[in-house]
Structure formats: structure tokens, C-alpha cells
Amino acid sequence: MMQRLSSTTGLPDRVRQPQFDRTKLKPGIVHIGIGAFHRAHQAVFTQHALEAEFGPWGIIAVNLRSPEPVEALAAQDGLYSITTRSEAGDQSEVIGATVDWICAANDGARVLSALADPAIRVVTLTVSEKAYGLDPATGGLDHAHQAIAADLKWPDAPVGVLGFLVEGLALRRAAGLAPYTVLCCDNLPSNGNVVRRLVLEMARLRDPALADWIADKGRFPCSMVDRIVPAATGATRLRAERLLGAQDALAIDTEPFLQWVIEDDFVSGRPAWEAGGAIFAGNVEPYEKMKLRLLNGTHTLLAHLGILGDLDYIRDVMAVPHLAAKARLHMEEVVSTLDPVPGIDLPAYIDDLLARFSNPTIDHRNIQIALDTTQKLPQRLLAPTVDMLAKGQTAGATAYAVGVWMASVKKRGDCGDPRRSEVIAAAASMGATDPSAPFFAIAGLFPQELIDARDWRDRINAAILWF
The missing domain is CATH 1.10.1040.10 (N-(1-d-carboxylethyl)-l-norvaline Dehydrogenase; domain 2)
Structure with missing residues (x-):
């Protein structure tokens, strides 16, 4: 039986591997929503940033609901491959920027611990438009949204993305820490402004002083992301297996095109994402x-x-x-x-x-x-x-x-x-x-x-x- 991808040792020379020492990589980012798009986009930019300018920017990958990608990351020591496909041929790269992985539905306390950790300076998000509980009629919170309703009722045991963000920020404020930068990467117009508005509304409903602190100290830069990432299939995994000589349960295909435009407004630093081609702009x-x-x-x-x-x-x-x-x-x-x-x-x-x-x-x-x-x-x-x-x-x-x-x-x-x-x-x-x-x-x-x-x-x- 073919070995599962869990190490870069023995991979073919044609497979691009992380160009840094993974044993020295420390966490600095929490990413919520570890679907295919994140794995083919933000994680790739972060890997290339680490290769250009190494630092404490490893990713703690959080999935809100399904444990499956978390379990797969655990089994593969945080490694997975992307296959970039075009008429010129297939090229494989192993991504190793992830240092930890958590299913929030199974261990919300560990997610909150990560968010409260002073080492974490950026929280990135790819959870889809519907996960934010945005009421399109008012532009505010949809109180009928299941996660919004639960997180307003039990704020210290969140289940939704906004609940985790607000409770994590509350823990940092109580500990005298700076907030983390919240970087939304979902397809919402003025996405950073939208998430800021929703976070402040939820925070104000539980503690006006918390909302004032977030409004003053927090940062929610806007960003635009672009890459076509089809859902993985059996053919995707077989293609990766041929290229790697190993099985990869998290293999994904993608196109050569890759774009990320980011408003350069961070609380306490960021990776050198521009090394991977990201564009930093005053207005996204x-x-x-x-x-x-x-x-x-x-x-x-x-x-x-x-x-x-x-x-x-x-x-x-x-x-x-x-x-x-x-x-x-x-x-x-x-x-x-x-x-x-x-x-x-x-x-x-x-x-x-x-x-x-x-x-x-x-x-x-x-x-x-x-x-x-x-x-x-x-x-x-x-x-x-x-x-x-x-x-x-x-x-x-x-x-x-x-x-x-x-x-x-x-x-x-x-x-x-x-x-x-x-x-x-x-x-x-x-x-x-x-x-x-x-x-x-x-x-x-x-x-x-x-x-x-x-x-x-x-x-x-x-x-x-x-x-």
C-alpha cells in the first residue's frame, strides 16, 4: 500500500517543497475555514512569504464544523499538495505552512486559547458569505441566523465565526493584550468593513466597553482574493498520487493564476505576503x-x-x-x-x-x-x-x-x-x-x-x- 504524505523526505525532485525548516516554524496566524480555497490561496502566499522572510507566521488551521480536514492534516503532519494545472502540464507543490489544526465543534476551548495567545497577531477568514449572519435588509446582524442567535445567548461558548472573533478579542482585552488583526478573505463587498461592523455590533450587545476597545484598537483590513479552485475529486487525489508517489487526502487542483490585494492596515505586523505576489493597496x-x-x-x-x-x-x-x-x-x-x-x-x-x-x-x-x-x-x-x-x-x-x-x-x-x-x-x-x-x-x-x-x-x- 502506498505511503501517505506525512513528510517531504523522498518526494520526487519535480515536486516543489517548503524552502524553510518546518521544525523552527512558530504560529502567528489563526485561519478559520480550512477548505480548498484557503489551502490553494492564503496558505500558499504564507509559504512563499516564509521562504522569502522567515518568521513566526505559522498557521493554526481551524474548521468550524467538519473534523475531516482537521483529521487529515493531523495524519499528514500539516502537509498537503496543490497541483497547478494548465495546458503546459501539471506542477505539484507541497504546502507546509500549517503548524496546528483544530475542529472548533469538537474543541472550542482550544480555539479560544489560540485566539487569546499573544503570539497570534493575525486571524484570516474563508468561511463563505452566509457564515457571517449578515442581514441583507439592515446590513447588521441577522438575529435569526442560528450561529448568531447562539453566540448572543452564550458568548463564552461560541459556535460561529463572529462569536469566536468577539470572545477571542474579549479574552485579549481582559489579559491586557493588543487585539489581533482580522483579515476577511470572503467575497463580500468591503469585506473588512462588513466584518468590523458585525463584530462591533455583537460586542456592543454584550459589553459596550468591549466594543469601544475593538473600535479603537482593532484593525479589519479589506482584501480581494482570486484563484479558481475546483472541489477535489477522486481524480484529483489520483493525479496527486502519481506526482508525489504518496497518497494525499487533502490534494487539490488549481489554476496558475493567483491574486491577493490587501489593505495594508495591521495591528502588530504581518508576513511578507508581497514576496508571493500579494498587492498591498490603500484602497482595495x-x-x-x-x-x-x-x-x-x-x-x-x-x-x-x-x-x-x-x-x-x-x-x-x-x-x-x-x-x-x-x-x-x-x-x-x-x-x-x-x-x-x-x-x-x-x-x-x-x-x-x-x-x-x-x-x-x-x-x-x-x-x-x-x-x-x-x-x-x-x-x-x-x-x-x-x-x-x-x-x-x-x-x-x-x-x-x-x-x-x-x-x-x-x-x-x-x-x-x-x-x-x-x-x-x-x-x-x-x-x-x-x-x-x-x-x-x-x-x-x-x-x-x-x-x-x-x-x-x-x-x-x-x-x-x-x-
Whole structure:
């Protein structure tokens, strides 16, 4: 039986390995949410930073719910591989920046101990948009969100990401320590500002003095992250096994492209992430808006077109010329809502995105991208629509994308949406003359200016009826 990856000893020369002494690596970062994206993004940047400028920046990896990735990290001594795939061939790299691993559901006390440790100076987050318990109608906490409700009731035994952040900060304040920097890496507009607002609201509900301390001393920089990371499959693990000569339960595939733009505002230092190519900027918003509206918005469109066309992967959708043309048309319309982005040629960025989507070696499933669409619509499709309509534009491309989503819900169901019952009921209630009306009746989903935009809604109806 082939040996499991648990050491870099004996790996083939073609496999890139950590270029530092892992036995000397001390923790300095807690990362919450150890899914594939973190492993192919922040952990990679951190490894490359450590190789350029070694320091106490090892990662304590925390998963809120599932123990499986934690157990796999433990079995592999924190090692795993990424396979970068392109038409030029597959390249494997072993990542070794993780020094400890905890499942919060099984050992919340150890997570709090890590957050209270003065050695920890940065907490990074990839927990998905829905985990924050954001009420889209108010922009504040959703008190009906299961984790929010629990953490407000039992703040010293948190279960959700905000509860852990607030309790960890409370422990540090009580010990006379500086707070940690909270660095959100999820696809939320102005993500650092959003997390700061939610943390302060939760803190104020338990102790106004704690909230004042966080507001004064804490830092919540915004960031924009970009890399396509498909969900791992059996083929992923077999490919890694061939490259490594060892089994890797945490193997992931990814594309060559890698981007991280970070607001440089930290309480007490950070790794030299720029050594791995990260961009530090005074204002992340132009980059963030570019990515959300061009990449993520178009990804949502393509995923639901794929569902309607019984196509498995994004690359399959891009292989159909008239569907690929829809992707370009969408981006060329939405780009009018963007501000200039320092260092970015937007027409070239669009061309690069279309090439990335078409990468024949990346198995990015449409069903994976379509998850949680109601959580993604506001920033990816609805916000640019509001901007276009305010300028007198028709916003036909976003109307088409929203109509495609509604048609795909009718065909397949909710695609794992947190508002499952509402969207399925809306799809079941579609009429012949105004099929989108039940979706517009879902509370808090569409802003009032779009509910009132009759011409735009008619364009959505036309898209639905075409399917």
C-alpha cells in the first residue's frame, strides 16, 4: 500500500517543497475555514512569504464544523499538495505552512486559547458569505441566523465565526493584550468593513466597553482574493498520487493564476505576503468590485447556463460558442460600472478571464459555483444593475443573468441555497406573463429600486421564457 504524505523526505525532485525548516516554524496566524480555497490561496502566499522572510507566521488551521480536514492534516503532519494545472502540464507543490489544526465543534476551548495567545497577531477568514449572519435588509446582524442567535445567548461558548472573533478579542482585552488583526478573505463587498461592523455590533450587545476597545484598537483590513479552485475529486487525489508517489487526502487542483490585494492596515505586523505576489493597496475597493462584478458575476451566469444545458463544468459551457459570447457580453456591459483599477487594463482582464474560464484542465463544476446564489446575487449582479439603471442604461446583461438563475432554479431546484424553501416556492409559482414576480416577492432579496424597475424585470421575464 502506498505511503501517505506525512513528510517531504523522498518526494520526487519535480515536486516543489517548503524552502524553510518546518521544525523552527512558530504560529502567528489563526485561519478559520480550512477548505480548498484557503489551502490553494492564503496558505500558499504564507509559504512563499516564509521562504522569502522567515518568521513566526505559522498557521493554526481551524474548521468550524467538519473534523475531516482537521483529521487529515493531523495524519499528514500539516502537509498537503496543490497541483497547478494548465495546458503546459501539471506542477505539484507541497504546502507546509500549517503548524496546528483544530475542529472548533469538537474543541472550542482550544480555539479560544489560540485566539487569546499573544503570539497570534493575525486571524484570516474563508468561511463563505452566509457564515457571517449578515442581514441583507439592515446590513447588521441577522438575529435569526442560528450561529448568531447562539453566540448572543452564550458568548463564552461560541459556535460561529463572529462569536469566536468577539470572545477571542474579549479574552485579549481582559489579559491586557493588543487585539489581533482580522483579515476577511470572503467575497463580500468591503469585506473588512462588513466584518468590523458585525463584530462591533455583537460586542456592543454584550459589553459596550468591549466594543469601544475593538473600535479603537482593532484593525479589519479589506482584501480581494482570486484563484479558481475546483472541489477535489477522486481524480484529483489520483493525479496527486502519481506526482508525489504518496497518497494525499487533502490534494487539490488549481489554476496558475493567483491574486491577493490587501489593505495594508495591521495591528502588530504581518508576513511578507508581497514576496508571493500579494498587492498591498490603500484602497482595495476598485479591485474588489472588478473581481466581484466581472469574474464572480460571470461565473454565476455561466454556472446556471451550464445547469440549464446539462453541462458539468465551466469549461464545457465556454466550449459552446454562443454561451461563451454571453459571458463576454456580460462583462463588456458590466465593466461600465467600474472605477479605474490601478495597474489593471480592464479589456485585457476580461480577455484573461475568458481564457481562465476556458482552461481545459480545470474541472470546476457548475453545481459548485451555483451554491448559495441568493447570498451572491446582491454583490455580483444586483449592485451593478442599480449602478447601470441610475445612469440610464438598460442593464440587459444582468437581467439575462438573473433570468437564467430563476430558470435554472425551476429546472433543478435550489442548488444548496440557504433560502431553499423560498426560492423553490417561487419557482413553483411562476406564471406565464410575469414569471419572475414570485422571486421579487422574496423578502429582502431585491432592493426596492429593482423591484420598481419594470423594464428591467420585463427583460428578466424574456430570459426566463426563452428557456
